[in-house]
Structures are given as C-alpha cells and as structure tokens.
Amino acid sequence: MVHKLWLFLALIFCLSGCWDQEEVSKRALVLAMGLDQAAEGKIKVSLQIPIVEELLIVPSGAAVSAKPFALVSAEGSSAFATVPGLNAKTQTSLFFGQIQTVFINTELARKGLTGPTDFLRRHPTVPPQAFLLLTERPAHEMLEVRLISKRIPSYSTVTFFHSNNKKDQVFPQRIWEFNRNIRSQTQDAFIPLIEYDTKEETFIIKGLGVFDGDRLAGILSGEETRMVGLLTGKTRNAYLSIPTERFGRITFRKVTAAPRTKIEHNGHQLLFRFHVNAQGFLVESTRGITRFTPEDLEWIQTKTALYLNREIKKAVQRLQALNSDILALGEKYRAHYPRKWDPANWKLLYSEAKIEVSVKFTVTRSGTML
Amino acid sequence: MNQERTSIGPWLFWSLSTITCFGFGYINANIYNAETMGANGYLAVPLAALCSIPGLIAIYLLMKRFPNHNIIQQSIVILGGFLGRLVSIIYLLFLLVFFIVYSTDVAILIHNYLLESTPFYIICAADLLIAAYLGSRGIETVSRIASFVILPLATVVFLLFILILPEVRVDRLLPIFNFQFNFEGVGGTSILNIFYPMGLWAFITPYCKNIQQKIPRMTMLAFSVLISFFLLDNIGTIGIYGHTYISQLPYPSIETFRTVEISYIFIEQAGLFGVIVLLASTIISSGFSLYAISLGMSQVLGLWDYKRFVWILTPLIFITNIHLAHPGFIKSLSHLFAKHGWMVIWGYPILLSILAFIFKKKGKTTHGS
Numbered sequence: 001m002v003h004k005l006w007l008f009l010a011l012i013f014c015l016s017g018c019w020d021q022e023e024v025s026k027r028a029l030v031l032a033m034g035l036d037q038a039a040e041g042k043i044k045v046s047l048q049i050p051i052v053e054e055l056l057i058v059p060s061g062a063a064v065s066a067k068p069f070a071l072v073s074a075e076g077s078s079a080f081a082t083v084p085g086l087n088a089k090t091q092t093s094l095f096f097g098q099i100q101t102v103f104i105n106t107e108l109a110r111k112g113l114t115g116p117t118d119f120l121r122r123h124p125t126v127p128p129q130a131f132l133l134l135t136e137r138p139a140h141e142m143l144e145v146r147l148i149s150k151r152i153p154s155y156s157t158v159t160f161f162h163s164n165n166k167k168d169q170v171f172p173q174r175i176w177e178f179n180r181n182i183r184s185q186t187q188d189a190f191i192p193l194i195e196y197d198t199k200e201e202t203f204i205i206k207g208l209g210v211f212d213g214d215r216l217a218g219i220l221s222g223e224e225t226r227m228v229g230l231l232t233g234k235t236r237n238a239y240l241s242i243p244t245e246r247f248g249r250i251t252f253r254k255v256t257a258a259p260r261t262k263i264e265h266n267g268h269q270l271l272f273r274f275h276v277n278a279q280g281f282l283v284e285s286t287r288g289i290t291r292f293t294p295e296d297l298e299w300i301q302t303k304t305a306l307y308l309n310r311e312i313k314k315a316v317q318r319l320q321a322l323n324s325d326i327l328a329l330g331e332k333y334r335a336h337y338p339r340k341w342d343p344a345n346w347k348l349l350y351s352e353a354k355i356e357v358s359v360k361f362t363v364t365r366s367g368t369m370l
Numbered sequence: 371m372n373q374e375r376t377s378i379g380p381w382l383f384w385s386l387s388t389i390t391c392f393g394f395g396y397i398n399a400n401i402y403n404a405e406t407m408g409a410n411g412y413l414a415v416p417l418a419a420l421c422s423i424p425g426l427i428a429i430y431l432l433m434k435r436f437p438n439h440n441i442i443q444q445s446i447v448i449l450g451g452f453l454g455r456l457v458s459i460i461y462l463l464f465l466l467v468f469f470i471v472y473s474t475d476v477a478i479l480i481h482n483y484l485l486e487s488t489p490f491y492i493i494c495a496a497d498l499l500i501a502a503y504l505g506s507r508g509i510e511t512v513s514r515i516a517s518f519v520i521l522p523l524a525t526v527v528f529l530l531f532i533l534i535l536p537e538v539r540v541d542r543l544l545p546i547f548n549f550q551f552n553f554e555g556v557g558g559t560s561i562l563n564i565f566y567p568m569g570l571w572a573f574i575t576p577y578c579k580n581i582q583q584k585i586p587r588m589t590m591l592a593f594s595v596l597i598s599f600f601l602l603d604n605i606g607t608i609g610i611y612g613h614t615y616i617s618q619l620p621y622p623s624i625e626t627f628r629t630v631e632i633s634y635i636f637i638e639q640a641g642l643f644g645v646i647v648l649l650a651s652t653i654i655s656s657g658f659s660l661y662a663i664s665l666g667m668s669q670v671l672g673l674w675d676y677k678r679f680v681w682i683l684t685p686l687i688f689i690t691n692i693h694l695a696h697p698g699f700i701k702s703l704s705h706l707f708a709k710h711g712w713m714v715i716w717g718y719p720i721l722l723s724i725l726a727f728i729f730k731k732k733g734k735t736t737h738g739s
Contacts, residue, residue, distance in 0.1 A: 019488035124483050129631040176629050180615050328541065331612070335409070335544035 025052075027095040031069070032154035034139030035116055037108040038075045043116055045082040046073040046140035048154055049090070069152050071144050080119040097125040100154040102132050102175065103139035104191065109209060109216035114182060121179040128176035131161050134191040134209040134216070142194065148201040157194065160205055167236035169206045169222035171229060182214040185343035187328035193219065210324040212347075218322040220315070227315035230257040230276055230308065232327060240280060242307050248286035250300055252363070255280035263333050265340060270353035272316070272329060278308060281365040290369045297363050305361040313357045320351050329353075376510045377577050380584045385517035387568055387592040390658050392523075392599065393651030395564035397475055400604045400622045402560040402708050404613040409543055411613055412604035414561035419593050422565040425716030426589060428723035433575040433582065435726055436733030441572035441719060442669045448722055448731045455670050457718075462666045464714045468566075469659045470687055471703045473497065474694045476652045479621055482697075483645050494691040497653065502684040504657030505664060506677045509574055512658045519650050524595070526647050531602045533630040538609030562716070563708035564600060567655060568592075569715040573662035620697055624648070660684070 034046035050069045074085030087094060108116060120126050135142050147156055161172040170192045173181075181189035193207040206222040220228065229235035238255035257278040264271040282292075282300070292300070319326065329350065334341040378386070403411035429441070436444045442462075446454035477494045485493060504512055568589075571578075578585060607622045610629060616622045627644030664679035694700055725731070 019492070020485050124486065128625070128628045174629075174631070176625075180611055183615060183618070184612060185614065186612065328539070331539065331541040335541045338545055338548045 022093060022095075026092050028090045028092040029095050029098045031098060031152060032101045032103065032143055032157075033099055034073075034103040034105075034143045035079060035108055036105045036139045037111065042075045042077055043079050043082065043108065044073055044075045044140065045079055045086065046071055046143050047086060047094070048143045048152070050152055067144075067146055071140065073140050079116045080123075095125070096123060097127065099126055099130045100158045102130060103142050103194070104132060104134050105139045106134055106136050106209065106216060106219075109134060109191070109211075112214045113178075113211075113216075114214040117175075117179065117182075120175050126175065128174060130175050131157060132173050132175060132178050132191045133157060133194040133205075135194050137196065142196060145196050145203075146201055147203070153203070156203060157205065160203075164236040166205075167229065167234060168238045169225050169229075170208065171225070171234045182211060184330075185346065186325075186330035186334050188212060188217075188325045189214075190220075190324075190326045191216075208326070210319065210322055210326050212323045217324045218318075220318065223311065224315045224318060227308075227312045228319070228326065230255070230278060231259050231261075231274060231312060231316070233257060233259050238280070240304065240307075241284075242304055244300070244303055246296075246299065247289050249284070250282065250286075250304070251284035252280035252304070253283045261327075261329070261332060263329065263336055265337055270333070270349050272353055272355050274312065274316070274355070274357045276308065276312065276357070276359045277362075278305075278359060279362040279364045280304075281367065282363050283367055292366060292370065301361045301363055304363075305359040308359040308361060309357050312359065313355055316355050316357070320353065320355075323347055323351055325350055374508050374510070374577070376508070377580045378509060378513050378574070380581045380588050382510075382513035382517050383578055383581060383585070384588045384592050385520045386513040386574075386658065387571060387589065388595050389516040389520050389523070389651050390567040390570060390655040391565055391592070391596050393648065393653075393655035394472060394567045395596070395600055396603070396623055396648050396651065397472075397479070397621060398704060398708065399564045399600050400607045400616060402563060402705070403604055404608055404616045404622075406560060408548070408613045409608060410546065410548055411608050411616075412543065412601055413546075415564070415597055415600040415604060418561040418564055419597050421562055422568060422716065425569060425712075425719055426571070428716075428719040429569070429572045429575065430585060431723050432572070432719060432726060433578065433585075435731070436575075437579040437582070438576050439733045440575050440665070440669070441722070442666045444726070444733070445718075445722055446670075447733060448726050448729065458666065458670045461714060461718055462663055462670065464711075465570075465659070465663050465666075466683070466687075468707055468711065469656070469663060470690045470694065471700060471707060472652075472659070473501070473656055473687065474691045475700050475704060476649075476656070477691060478695065478697050478700060479624070479645070480649065482620075483624065484642075490695050491688075491692050494688055497656070498684050498688050498691070500653050501656035501660050502680050504654065505660035506680040508676075509577055509661060512654065512661055516654050516658075519654065523647050523650055524599075526643055527599065528602075530627050530630060530644055530647075531606060534606045534610065534626055537629055538606060540609065542609050542612045543605060559710070559712050560705070560708040562712045565596070566711055566715045567659070569719070570658060570662045572719055573665055620701065660687075 028049045030047045031050055032048040036044040036046070038044040048069050048071055072086055072089045074082040074089065076082035076085060083094065102120065104113065143153060145153055147153055149156060160166055173189065173191050178189050178191065181187055189211040190208040192205060193209055195204045197204055208220045208225045208228070209216050210218055210220055226235065226238050229238065235256055237253065239251065239253055240255050241249055241251045243249050255278060257276050260275040262273040264273065330346050333346070399415070400411060403414035407414050432441070432444050436447065439447065442458045445458050448454065449457060477490065477497055480493050480497070481488070481490055504515065581588070603623055607616060607626045610626055611619070611622065619625050624644050660680055660683065661676065664683055665676040667679045667683070668674055668676045694703070
C-alpha cells in the first residue's frame with residue numbers, strides 16, 4: 001500500500017507538461033514573418049499576428065474585416081535579436097509554431113541569408129514546412145497588404161502553394177529545403193517571388209529568386225521558371241502558348257515533363273545532356289481549326305518541341321550565367337564522377353559546361369473537339 | 371531472489387529484441403553511418419547486422435552450455451569467483467555508463483522538441499521513474515509491454531516513411547559501393563552501435579530456455595524488421611538531407627519526419643508523431659536496460675534482488691543525467707561508445723564462449739542457481 005502511495009506521488013512528476021502549458025488565448029500566434037535589411041546593417045523583423053475575434057464567422061453575416069491581423073516590427077543586430085523588441089510590443093507570448101510563410105526582402109537576400117535564416121532551422125517550434133517568399137518591396141509592407149479575398153495574406157500564399165494547378169511559373173521552397181540548399185556544395189537554393197498588385201488588391205506569385213551559395217544571384221522570369229520546372233519535373237500544370245503559321249496561336253494546358261539528365265566529362269569540360277519527354281492537352285487554336293490529322297498533330301508536336309528546346313537551353317544558360325545550380329547538377333556530377341568531384345572546382349566547371357537539349361512533345365488530348 | 375520464475379515466449383522475445391534496438395537506433399543509426407560511409411551510409415545497416423551475428427552466436431552457444439545462467443552467472447562459473455565478479459563489474463559499469471549517456475540523450479531530445487520550459491531534471495525524473503517502474507516489474511512486464519506497443523509503433527513509423535519518400539532524391543544516395551575496401555571505408559566499428567541493445571539478451575537467456583530452438587529464427591526475424599526499418603531510415607535521411615548536412619543535425623531521423631507535410635490536414639507536423647513513437651520505444655528500451663543492469667548487479671554482489679537495485683540505481687542515474695546535460699558533450703560520449711562499445715558488448719560474450727569451450731565449462735541443469 002505504502003509503495004503504491006509513493007508511486008502515486010511520483011506520478012506528479014509525470015505531469016511535466018504543465019510547465020509548457022499555455023492558454024491559446026494568451027499566445028500571439030505568428031502566422032507570417034518578414035525579414036528586411038534595416039539601416040546600419042541591422043535587420044528588421046515583422047510579425048503578422050491574427051486578431052482572432054476578427055476571424056470568427058458571424059452568423060448574422062456581418063462584414064468580415066479587410067485586415068483581420070496586426071503587424072508588429074522591431075530592429076536588431078541579428079534576426080533573433082529583435083525578439084526582445086517584439087516581445088515588448090506584444091502583451092501575449094509570441095508563438096512561432098504556426099508560422100506559415102516567411103517574406104524576405106531582396107536587398108537582404110543579396111547580402112546573404114545564412115545568418116538571418118539560421119534561427120529558422122534552429123528554433124524547434126518553427127515549422128520546417130513553412131514557405132519562403134522573396135519580395136522586391138519591403139517585407140513588412142507585404143505583410144500588411146489587404147487582399148480582395150479579405151483573407152490573411154499568409155494563408156493565401158499557403159493555399160497557393162498547396163494547389164498543384166499553380167505549379168507552373170513558380171515552385172515552393174520550404175524552410176528545411178532552403179537551409180539545406182544554401183549549405184550544400186552540390187546544389188543551390190531558390191525562393192519564389194511575390195509582388196502585390198495595388199490596383200486589384202492581390203498577390204502576384206511568379207518567378208524565382210535564384211541563389212549562389214547563400215546570396216541572391218538573380219531573378220528568373222515566370223517563363224524561365226516554367227522551363228526550369230519542366231527540366232526538374234516539378235511542373236504539374238504548365239501552360240504553353242506557341243505562335244504557328246498554320247493554326248494561329250496554339251495553347252496547351254496540363255503540360256508536364258519527365259526529364260532525364262546525363263552529365264559527360266570530356267577532358268576538362270562538362271556536357272549536360274537534357275532529355276525532356278513532355279506532354280500536354282491542346283486547349284486552343286486561335287484560328288479555331290478542328291479535325292487535326294495525325295500529320296497536323298505531328299507538325300504541332302515538332303514545333304512545340306523546337307520551342308521548348310530553345311527556351312530550356314536559354315533558361316539553363318541563364319542559370320549558368322548567374323552561377324546558380326538550382327537544378328542540382330552538382331549532386332548528379334558527384335554521384336556519377338565521385339573521384340573527379342571537387343566542391344571547390346564545381347562552380348567553375350558548371351559555368352563553363354556545354355548544354356545539349358532534346359525535347360519530345362506529345363499532344364495527349366485535344367479537349368472536346370477533334 | 372536474483373531470478374524470476376518465469377519464461378518468455380517467442381513473440382515476447384522477438385518484440386523485446388526488436389523494440390530495444392528500435393528506440394536506440396532511432397537516435398543514433400544514421401549519424402555514424404553517414405559519417406563513415408558518406409552517401410552509402412545505408413549500406414552500413416546490413417553490414418552492421420552481419421558483424422553483430424558472431425556476438426549473438428556466442429551468446430546463443432553460452433545459453434546452450436548454461437541454460438540456467440545468464441552472462442553474469444556464466445562469467446562467474448567460467449572465470450572463477452573473484453575474476454568473474456571483477457570482470458562482470460567492469461562489464462556492468464560499462465553498460466551503466468552507456469545507459470546513462472543514452473537516457474540523457476533521450477531527455478535532451480524531449481527537452482528540445484517537446485517540453486522546452488519544463489526543467490530538465492523533471493524530464494529526467496519522469497523518464498527514469500517510468501523506466502524504473504517497468505524495470506522493477508521484471509522481464510515479463512517489460513516484454514509484454516514491448517509486444518503490446520510494437521505493432522502500432524511499427525505501423526506509424528512505416529507510414530511516416532511512406533510520406534517522406536517523395537522528398538528523397540536518388541542522386542544523394544549514389545554512387546552505390548563508392549567506398550574504399552578498408553576497415554574505415556566499410557563503416558568502421560561505429561556502425562555496429564545500432565545493434566548493441568541486442569547484446570542485453572545475454573542477461574535473459576535463462577528465461578528463454580523453453581524457446582531455445584526458436585531463438586535463431588526469432589533473432590533473424592528481429593534482424594529483418596530492424597534492417598528494413600534502419601535501411602528506410604538511412605535512405606530517407608540521406609536521400610533528403612544529403613550525407614554532409616546530416617552531420618549538422620543532432621537527431622536526423624526526427625528532422626526527416628519533420629519534413630513531412632500533409633496538406634489540408636490540421637495536423638501538419640508529422641515530426642511530433644515521430645517523437646512520440648521514439649519516446650514509447652526508448653522508455654521500454656530504458657526499462658529493459660535498467661532491469662538487465664540491476665539483475666547483473668544483484669548477481670555479482672550477491673545482495674538483495676534486482677528490484678532493490680533498480681531503485682538504488684535510479685537516483686544515481688538521475689544525478690548523472692542532470693550533470694551530463696549538454697548536447698555536444700553527450701554526442702561526443704555517444705560517439706566514443708559507438709566506436710569502442712563493440713569490444714565490451716560483443717567482445718565479452720565471444721571471449722566467454724571461447725573460454726567455456728577451451729576449459730570445457732558447463733552449467734548445472736537445475737533452475738535458478
């Protein structure tokens with residue numbers, strides 16, 4: 001009996017969760033974070049915190065607030081050094097476990113993101129699946145914008161990236177992927193670009209910021225990003241529009257690709273051979289032509305393959321010029337030539353490598369018309 | 371009373387062998403594998419299993435010679451009263467320190483990932499109290515709990531592996547067989563550490579005498595489950611992070627599960643499931659280790675029974691846990707044990723087996739000597 005009593009008393013220690021217990025109402029849930037370069041080398045961190053009362057659905061159908069969130073900012077000598085300043089501005093405890101997106105200003109990204117994003121991988125409550133976004137405008141401004149959907153901006157971006165239909169001119173990069181890639185010797189990182197259309201009150205998520213190490217090396221347009229997506233197999237629903245002499249402008253949807261990459265080492269130079277097997281649904285011919293014959297389809301496929309061939313080559317050359325290996329060709333080279341692999345020499349080899357692209361395009365459907 | 375009058379069946383034996391290695395390897399497996407074999411770290415798993423077999427055969431042979439004795443009693447018979455006790459004390463001290471390092475590592479993990487504000491000593495106390503309670507209830511309780519949790523636990527882990535597969539990039543695992551064919555090149559000794567807990571079987575051989583014929587089969591079954599689990603773990607971790615980045619992560623398996631994203635489901639952080647699964651297996655593993663060490667202590671010293679030793683050792687382990695609570699220090703100690711632990715865990719049973727064969731030592735047939 002005495003033993004059982006002792007054991008029962010000892011169970012009190014098992015209630016250790018009480019130390020970490022915190023009421024939800026006493027937490028400031030951070031949904032999005034903004035990182036900006038401030039004056040004197042400081043970093044400005046802004047937090048988007050929802051106002052829970054504004055988010056509740058009112059049964060009477062009263063209007064939802066256009067800005068159901070608050071924004072607090074602080075500057076510090078490092079990203080996490082701003083937290084005391086942010087703590088002073090919020091009366092409830094800051095909770096980073098619900099971060100959905102992190103907006104980073106391009107000016108800060110050009111100076112290097114190893115330091116400013118280190119806490120994102122170290123802090124155990126920061127979700128590694130949170131999305132990163134790059135913006136030309138100050139990140140704190142992007143966190144404060146009103147959207148036509150009256151939704152919290154961070155949630156809108158998450159919904160965007162969760163949709164497979166959007167994987168065309170932009171691809172997501174999560175915190176864990178970015179942190180791995182900027183420290184990797186075999187590949188580089190990218191971050192999708194986001195802008196705000198003030199007139200239509202909506203986000204424009206298109207293009208990629210590509211990195212050389214931890215520094216932003218350049219920006220890829222939506223078209224270039226599409227080609228990168230086809231080369232990496234990330235594309236789920238690309239749209240292609242090609243001018244042709246015979247059928248006017250031909251447009252495809254649901255374009256996907258199964259790429260194969262080979263690397264050959266000829267003496268001192270590398271050769272990248274990309275074989276892209278792409279396919280898509282024909283959705284539009286501006287001349288309204290129907291009843292395509294097999295020869296017509298063959299002609300369209302050849303034209304599209306040539307177009308893709310040219311555009312893919314241009315996109316890869318652009319990446320080479322920026323010295324950014326977001327295609328993870330370094331990983332492939334290390335895997336196929338482990339004895340020749342030298343991390344110090346890789347970027348030089350990469351920038352001087354020759355490119356060969358071969359594309360096969362197949363029209364798999366032509367919609368509800370012949 | 372040093373021994374319980376009980377026996378364990380083949381299913382309980384299998385569950386216990388599997389789950390003790392599972393909890394331990396979950397924390398340690400891929401760190402040393404990637405460190406020694408680089409992108410081929412996953413190949414270290416079958417190699418380590420292969421290299422662990424001689425030690426297990428030695429324990430099995432000793433079991434056949436001494437069906438009523440465990441390794442401590444065997445060593446007293448083989449080496450004589452004084453030397454046998456002396457060597458056994460060193461062996462037990464090694465296991466004790468090994469257990470302390472392991473339990474501190476688990477407590478640090480809980481402190482980091484789950485209970486940040488909870489004082490470290492409370493986590494250690496809670497962890498140890500559960501392990502001590504389990505250990506004090508004897509081998510039957512420990513093995514029954516192991517058999518109870520193993521199936522749901524394995525299901526959750528394998529589901530998590532399926533979810534991480536889309537993130538794996540095959541290039542990070544290539545080229546296969548890209549290592550030097552020398553001792554360090556094929557993994558060195560540190561890869562053996564993932565199967566160390568199987569060595570604790572040497573303490574419970576008297577309870578397995580009724581299933582002696584089935585032990586090789588059950589051990590192979592445990593090996594096949596563990597090999598597939600650790601292979602998936604290593605392939606997932608290296609395939610996602612790459613072998614160079616793993617060295618920066620204290621718990622790569624947990625970080626791998628944290629990458630899982632289940633869109634549109636409100637529980638988006640599957641890593642938490644990984645941590646919970648780990649805790650369940652480590653507590654059973656700790657309970658079994660504590661039981662084995664306490665049983666050995668009571669047999670070597672001829673004092674009390676293992677239950678009392680469980681409660682004597684618990685506060686000592688607790689104090690040491692608190693003083694070792696630095697992640698970097700614990701990882702360097704783990705590394706040391708991983709590199710040299712095989713000498714004791716596998717070397718000692720092999721040595722005893724050879725000596726028993728040379729000196730033609732055999733155990734008595736009566737139970738509970």
